[in-house]
Amino acid sequence: MAATIDIRQTWAVLSLGLDKILNADLRASSNSGTIKALEKTDYIELYHEVFGYCTKSSSGSRPLGAMQAGARSQSADKIYGKDIYDKLKDFLIEHNKKKLSALSQLRGEELLNTYRHEWGLYDFTRTIIDNIFSYLNKHCVPRAIEADMPGYFDIYTLTVFVWREYLFKPLHEKLVESALEMVRQDRNGVQIRTSALKAFTASLVAMGLDDKENVQGLVGRVEFKPKVNLDVYEQYFERPYLAETRAFYQKESISFADAGSLADFVKKALVRVEEEEDRVHQFMHESTGIKVAEECNKVLVVMHQDALNNEASVLLETEKDEADLKRLYTLLRRVPETLKPLRDQVEKHIAQHARSAIDACGKLGASSEDARKFVETLLQVHEKYLKQINLAFENDTLFVEAMDKALKDVVNRNAVTANGRNSTRSPELLAKYCDSLLKRGSKVEGEQLERRLAQVMTIFNYLEDRDVFEKFYKKFLAKRLVTGGSASDDAEAMFLSKLKAASGHEYTHKLQRMFNDIGTSRELNTKFKNHLRVSGTSLKVDFYVQVLTSHSWPFTAQLNVTLPPVLGRCLERFSMFYQNEHQGRKLMWAYQLCKGELLTHYLKKPFVFQANLIQMAVLLLFNQQLSMSRSQILEATGVDEKSLKPQLDNLRKMKIFKEENEVMTLNEKYSYKKLKIKIDQPVKSEQKEESETTHKMAMEDRKLVMEACIVRIMKMRKRLSHTSLVQEVIEQLQSRFKPDVGMIKKSIESLIDKEYLRRGQVRTEYEYLA
Template sequence: MAPSAMSGSSAHDDIDGTWSYLQDGITKIMLNLQDGVDLRTYMGIYTAVHNFCTSQKATGFTTPGNNTLGPGAAHRGGGYISVNTPHLLGEDLYKKLTDYLTDHLRGLLTESKAHTDEALLAFYIREWRRYTVAAKYIHHLFRYLNRHWVKREMDEGKKSIYDVYTLHLVRWRDVLFQEVSSKVMDAVLKLVEKQRNGETIEYNQIKQVVESFVSLGLDESDPTKTTLDVYRYHFERPFLEATTAFYKAESKQFVAENSVVEYMKKAEARLDEEEERVKIYLHPDIAVPLKKVCNQALIAEHSNILRDEFQVLLDNDREEDMARMYSLLSRIPDGLDPLRSKFEAHVRKAGLAAVAKVAADADKLEPKVYVDALLEIHTQYQGLVKRAFNDEAEFTRSLDNACREFVNRNEVCKSGSNKSPELLAKYTDILLRKSSTGVEETELENTLAQIMTVFKYIEDKDVFQKFYSRMLARRLVHSNSSSDDAETSMISKLKEACGFEYTNKLQRMFQDMQISKDLNTGFKEHMSSLGVKGLDSSYSILGTGFWPLTPPGTTFNPPQEIAADCERFSRFYRNKHEGRKLTWLWQLCKGEVKTNYIRNAKMPYTFQVSIYQMAVLLLFNDKEKNTYEEIASTTQLNSESLDPSLGILVKAKVVNVSPEGEKVGPGTAYTLNHDFKNKKFRVNLNVGMKSETKQEEVETNKTIEEDRKLLLQSAIVRIMKARKKMKHQQLVSECINQIRTRFVPKVADIKKCIEILLDKEYLERLDDDELGYLA
């Protein structure tokens, strides 16, 4: 049985007796807990603690009548009342337990001196586990002490008082841990180094040491809370120092003996190992600082040799190694900046080389060959960015910068700054025109998407627009588009890239073609109702403000059959739209004539001709021979239009020229070639001359310059109207910002436009280099 706590003068004897009983039970728990604690002993200890803490020592003062009251003292009517104060003896018991734990731990400290390295580690873990399990039992047995005396002391703000379990941890920390922690940590670090060197270790030991160090992190200001201070100082700090030293030494030696690529593989493996180490037996709190020291020792210390190797990897397309380098250098601050710069320079150089390879003669350069050369470089390095550089935004920006450079400033562009957008527009025209080689719809859509990739990099987007709109006009007028869906898809892409205004006129051109279809249907019905059988013809009404077309540069007297049909359509149109004026674009008209004069022909040939060629050929219905002067007089065509038309007929041997071998021109005569032969029975003679194409390019470029001046002037007026007053330099900068999506304006051109607007009195000069808006 547990001794009962006694009161009175035997209190001192009582604490010794009670503690003697308790100590036996505590020692049994401390040393032989594996045998268990029987219920009798458990209840005996618990009861002894309870009784001892509630024992009272009677002290008092006697009054007449010897009345006794409870706690508290009062003075009444000149007499005294005695006071009975319960004396909580918890402090004595707490001190006894503290002294016991101190002695126990000093004994363990002495034992520990007999062990080193892994043996010390095993000893520490074994004793820690035994000690903390015992602490939980003892904490429960002293629950009454915790609930009353300890709680009261803590509530009063005493910093050196803890609950019984925490007291165990504090004593372990202050008596044993402070003395052995560095040796235990040395043993841990030796184990880790063994593992880093490829040996197998019992890592659970390290895990338990970590848990021990974390458990000892007690917040002195609030014993109910824990911190990681002990763990960080005694475990994390030396662990990180040892890690830094290990990898500095190892990496220095490895780099000296191996290639950079091999080193990257080694560093990558080491970093993976450390991450795994955190997962298996280290505390999660160490993950970030551990990664930082590893990155410093393994990557930052050798970043220069890694970056120097990057160009070699680029030159040899070592994609896997570039991905590895990207992964490593992305771990350190600003590690990738030099790589991005080298990548940009490399792509720009590759692009310029690819263009130079195909640009032997810029004037004869096939648009497809040029665009494919640009796309090949972009596709190659876009794939590299995705696969090796994780599709990172900054590397994508470097790629875009490089592509913008070699697309706009290359060998081909030296012959004219507008060459890239012009060739891109021509390639688009080739794709969207009807051709004998049918292109699958899906393939065409993919190619158009690739064209938009190049378009994105073009600075002079207005140049593309001009050439594209001219070529679209020809496709629509000559019904030469591969499909309406493809045309619509391309315009949608341009609209998405540049906005509604950029494609507004292109869309209006489509609307005009639809309106023209309806007009032709109405015209045929009208002719049928009148009983008039006209030519099999169709007409397109093209709005002057939307189509990039100009009136013909020559007078023309159409053949009688054509003129009569045109007059009938004109009357029909004027009846529908009174007051509108029609201007005939003869240079765009075409038709077919059927032959019945050719000897030995299996079937009649059909010639596809321009309206000018048709006028020339129909003259031979009346005369077998026509001179150049007669043809010119009848058709009213000038030499610039007549000569190319006749020249094609002569070259195709549809007509013979005399004197034989003479060039087309005054003094020559022409007869039909009755022995004409061709593999095809439908022969296309409506072929544009190179001189015409060249002239059209010159006119287009001239139009671009004029449009740019107007665009700049309108931008300046728009800015000044909003701002009223503005410094000259600010106006130039703002104008560049507004216009650069269409083209990159030259400062000199902006200044010229400002001068024009000053002369026109849209703007005025103010003091201090300031301009003002005149309403």
């Protein structure tokens, strides 16, 4: 088809093609990607019609591309193709006015369905029209823009602009009301087809082309992609939709809350929130999702947060099914600020329950059974609420922190600590519980022991006074190692590694040295036995010595005992051997830790007594005589009366001795169901005194650690205010214990007296003295 020059002839061809394109059957066209009313050659001919008119009408003039960039002086009559552009614009306006006339007669869902059909066809043909008139985009439109002529856009933008101004805006009130009415029906349970709503909102998004940016972007560009904004969508649909949503749920939430329980309200609110999310997904722009969620949160959560938190209190107190609590948490989580009261309630509830559980244990002392009750009660509380937080609060870290905060407070401040004279009973009981698990005779073994020790670390991590735990654990470990009372070396090593991971190498350094000493002692005893064999010496008794590094072990009290000759010879032999092996070292014998076995020959059965050194010294005295007074025994053994008396009382209570007028007589009729008898029974008074001594030593060590910390800080800082110094001390020491401000002040005064520090010119400052 030859291109014509006359505008009337050209437009006659173009308008006929446009009419066929804009009024074609979309359903028959959408699958093929072309309009069924036209063949592919027809599109090409229409393009050439535009191209031919613009190029031939400009023949004889300067080339179209020769104009200098940025020129603004070109007259309208030299913008070739402008008349084609104007006629296209008029044609589109008339086309949309006709569609408007037909659509104006409709309402409701019928209007939206018809609008969807018309927009679908128009939207489908916009690209085709833009392609046919693409020559105008490259030459006519840029020149019109450069000539400051208003109302000229690229053809793609023009099609949308005409639809928006001449069809949508005159009809927008009916369209928006029809769309909102369908949403109301959907909210009231009436099933609707959302395809019309989806097409409507999609058309609003498409109509949000940024005219100014598109005009500027078109100039000087070969390829151009129009920019889209959401102004039309937000103004004509989103804002009224949000207002409608707010009003609807304000009214409904009040009726929900008044009509039933708050648990039912929470269920309904969550359903409504999910429905609104689905609506956004089905027929709205994704950006609306956040705004809809905010509106729902305001009227369903924030407006009712006081009532919801009261409901949380009821659910926690009654300990109902976690499902209700989880739904409440899920709703409140939508507004993170509303979770704080719930988190505070959870923390308070856990603390109250834990304290009540400890109170239910009754008065607890320092026995292994008391330690077991205390620790296992705390573990049961922890397990219970960890499960609840996992199920009801989806393991939210904020709620885990709330549980940890509550249990930390209870572990360190409870009925047990309040009843004692100090607040460090919890570390003592935990160390005692560890001892009961790790010493020989424990019924807990294998994987169960490993699991129990892992649980112990849960409580350990809550301890503030870890230095006190270290003191007691060290004392109990020392006894297990010295007496060979550990159930498993592997279990001991495993728990030591857990302590190291929780508190660092320095915390477990001395504990590790204790294990090293035991290994060294084994090697030393092997050498000693070889030495005796080579020298041909026989000690007549099975003798074993443990050599321990004094500063690594918690043994300070000394016991004076006049050793029986048979034991004295053994110690003398070993001392000579050790001095030859390690010259310059001094052995200090810890008699209070010595134990042994004595075989009886005076009874019908050969019993074996497992005794401590004092008991051994006393019993061996009766190899020469059957009776001795207490004073004679005291003189013969050389043991002080305070240490001897409870041991003699134990021997009498076990009926090994009979006593009359303070004369101890060997019971020759003694009998027992077992042949091996442990007569070394703990003395309660000694246990209590030992516990108090350990606490006292922990406090003394704490003072030294605190002073060392203050000196270390001041040596680095040189000058520091009182407040800053106290704060730094607390930060550095809180991993070992919770420093008391009063104790820090006393330590500072002590260091001033010792001339490590002095007060500065400002009384609230301290200076370090080198």
